[in-house]
Amino acid sequence: MSLRHEYLFELKEDDEACRKAQQTGAFYLFHDLDPLLQASGHRYLVPRLSRAVTILIRTSTTSSGFNLSSRGENRPAIIELRLEGLLGKFGQDSQRIEDSVLIGCSNQQEAWFALDLGLKSASSARASLPRSEMGAELGGSFIKLRQAVFQLNSADSSLLFTDYKNSRPSTCCLAEGSLEPPSPQYWGYRRLHPEMAPVVITLVSDGARCLLARQSSFPKGLYSALAGFCDIAFAGESVEEAVQREVAEEVGLEVENIQYSASQHWPFPNSSLMIACHATVKPGHTEIQVNLKELEAAAWFGLDEVATALRRKGSFAQQQGEASPLLLPPKLAIAHHMIKKWVEKQSGSSLAA
Numbered sequence: 001m002s003l004r005h006e007y008l009f010e011l012k013e014d015d016e017a018c019r020k021a022q023q024t025g026a027f028y029l030f031h032d033l034d035p036l037l038q039a040s041g042h043r044y045l046v047p048r049l050s051r052a053v054t055i056l057i058r059t060s061t062t063s064s065g066f067n068l069s070s071r072g073e074n075r076p077a078i079i080e081l082r083l084e085g086l087l088g089k090f091g092q093d094s095q096r097i098e099d100s101v102l103i104g105c106s107n108q109q110e111a112w113f114a115l116d117l118g119l120k121s122a123s124s125a126r127a128s129l130p131r132s133e134m135g136a137e138l139g140g141s142f143i144k145l146r147q148a149v150f151q152l153n154s155a156d157s158s159l160l161f162t163d164y165k166n167s168r169p170s171t172c173c174l175a176e177g178s179l180e181p182p183s184p185q186y187w188g189y190r191r192l193h194p195e196m197a198p199v200v201i202t203l204v205s206d207g208a209r210c211l212l213a214r215q216s217s218f219p220k221g222l223y224s225a226l227a228g229f230c231d232i233a234f235a236g237e238s239v240e241e242a243v244q245r246e247v248a249e250e251v252g253l254e255v256e257n258i259q260y261s262a263s264q265h266w267p268f269p270n271s272s273l274m275i276a277c278h279a280t281v282k283p284g285h286t287e288i289q290v291n292l293k294e295l296e297a298a299a300w301f302g303l304d305e306v307a308t309a310l311r312r313k314g315s316f317a318q319q320q321g322e323a324s325p326l327l328l329p330p331k332l333a334i335a336h337h338m339i340k341k342w343v344e345k346q347s348g349s350s351l352a353a
């Protein structure tokens, strides 16, 4: 077992170890499930807080109260984020930190916790804290993850993708006020009924081109692989059956040579396990019939066009301003990696990470 897994196992099993880990661990703040984010140019940063030890974060925004130093209008200010001090400002004591949920740990054995400041509870000790004031105090704001997903760095976002939403205690359990708060690791890991929907995502190829599609809700210019929920309730499908059905339903094509590639947890719309597969169309069967109830458009794209779109640098918003029509999903999405893998296979060379 790796050190990380060993440590995580200890945290899950041992309440005391978990509470101790809160002294040195990193906290990610949420308000009613929405993460605290800091705008930085075209991107969002995901601030981390320590319980009492100072963490310095560079930010382009200013924050009241937590400024250690401000180095002129156009230079980033450095803000100090300390959970205990922050809670104190809003009339909360460090007990509130006990509400944190263990959501993971780093390879360096730093435990990660999520703390939701918007939890509604009958107990005044755990009242929902004011959302915009707290955001402002931290030089950021609580933003719906879905709105920010294309502007997050993949390194930052991976943590938010640990499904905190699914792992927090039910609000009714807290509202009753009669229950002892469960231990942190109980909330994070010992859920009895995790709800996760399997979704297949398929990159279809005809040997020379790959098939990409867009929904009207996607950002302008963005094309991705075909995705769809497995029909577990009605049809009890296998992954292979779901791939064949979804591709047939969405673009009217029959696929074969279905190869599993990778998987990813995806927090939208609730909590999904994305199962990525590559598949090919039957020879000569390449005519697309777009199901306009599900998709806005679908088309075959050649290697050069896809490789060029993959190589493009800059944030999503910056790329949208450019002339080229094709935008691909960002690195944090499994679709990006499937497309990259396809380009590498077609061109026989590996691309930069």
Ligand SMILES: NC(=O)c1ccc[n+]([C@@H]2O[C@H](COP(=O)([O-])OP(=O)(O)OC[C@H]3O[C@@H](n4cnc5c(N)ncnc54)[C@H](O)[C@@H]3O)[C@@H](O)[C@H]2O)c1
Pocket (backbone or CB within 6 Å): 197, 199, 201, 224, 225, 226, 227, 228, 229, 264, 266, 268, 269, 272, 274, 294, 329, 332, 333, 334, 335, 336
């Ligand atoms: N991470 C990635 O790279 C990536 C890329 C593309 C899509 N996705 C995700 O894949 C998911 C599925 O794609 P889609 O929207 O094309 O699916 P879809 O083609 O199955 O169509 C969506 C419809 O499926 C139905 N549905 C069936 N089971 C459902 C469930 N458990 N939860 C919600 N709706 C359910 C609903 O009626 C919904 O309108 C989306 O959540 C999307 O965010 C992720």
Ligand SMILES: [Mg+2]
Pocket (backbone or CB within 6 Å): 226, 227, 228, 250, 294
């Ligand atoms: Mg779909």
